[in-house]
Amino acid sequence: MSVTFDRQDDTDFHGAKLALFVRSRLVTILRDDKPDIPWPAHWDLPGGG
Secondary structure, eight states: OOOOOOOOOOOOOEEOOOOOEEEEEOOOEEEEOOOOSSTTTEEOOEOOO
């Protein structure tokens, strides 16, 4: 299976992501819908820089 993402900017990611499971569920966050941040209004994994 191949997945292609259209990058909205050329910002490199520097940080960490976490795959956190609570029982059989994967914890995700919905990013803010602000046009000035990378990947606005997309689902993401918890993480930080």
